[in-house]
Amino acid sequence: MGDVLLMVAVFIFSFLVGYLLISKVPPRLHTPLMSMTNAISAVTILGALLLFAVETNAVQKGLGALAIVMATFNVIGGFAITNRMLKLFKTRE
Numbered sequence: 001m002g003d004v005l006l007m008v009a010v011f012i013f014s015f016l017v018g019y020l021l022i023s024k025v026p027p028r029l030h031t032p033l034m035s036m037t038n039a040i041s042a043v044t045i046l047g048a049l050l051l052f053a054v055e056t057n058a059v060q061k062g063l064g065a066l067a068i069v070m071a072t073f074n075v076i077g078g079f080a081i082t083n084r085m086l087k088l089f090k091t092r093e
Helices: 002-023 027-051 058-087
Strands: none
Touching: 027 058
């Protein structure tokens, strides 16, 4: 139970620090920041996949599966939005 509380505390702390840092970023820097978020989500996917390599209970597997789905959604959406923004800078023929 102590491990779960520690993980929840780390999650809440990282959420608050991330929110404070991202809220101070100027709007013109959001595209590079989104690319970095895609990279972080990819690391989350890898970490969740590693969770399935060890013996875990059903709750841990469920949380790992949820992490994979949410991070994958973030990566795909981030690439789609980044691609759309990059099309704005292409010259028309």
